[in-house]
Amino acid sequence: MKLHIYKVGPGHPPKEFQFKPGQSGNPRGRPIGRKSMHAIIREEMNRTIIVKEGKEISEISVKQALGRLWVNEALKGNIKVAKILIQFMPNETEGEFAF
Numbered sequence: 001m002k003l004h005i006y007k008v009g010p011g012h013p014p015k016e017f018q019f020k021p022g023q024s025g026n027p028r029g030r031p032i033g034r035k036s037m038h039a040i041i042r043e044e045m046n047r048t049i050i051v052k053e054g055k056e057i058s059e060i061s062v063k064q065a066l067g068r069l070w071v072n073e074a075l076k077g078n079i080k081v082a083k084i085l086i087q088f089m090p091n092e093t094e095g096e097f098a099f
Contacts, residue, residue: 051065
């Protein structure tokens with residue numbers, strides 16, 4: 001008969017302190033109503049802001065404002081931003097932007 005010796009150490013708690021079958025390591029879970037970082041960023045990107053271009057004032061989304069900023073930077077000669085914009089170019093078959 002071969003004995004299996006369980007090594008106790010970092011990431012290997014003693015058997016009596018391990019979770020029992022069906023027992024969760026996080027019994028209360030994530031609080032209800034708490035948003036993930038992805039949800040917060042998506043919400044902020046869709047938020048509208050007021051932008052003034054010359055004498056014209058318009059209300060646009062943060063996503064659209066960032067798009068304008070990137071296009072303007074690319075037109076000024078920023079190659080890194082131009083490469084990023086090329087990746088977001090519309091797919092000719094779908095007519096949609098990649099993001």
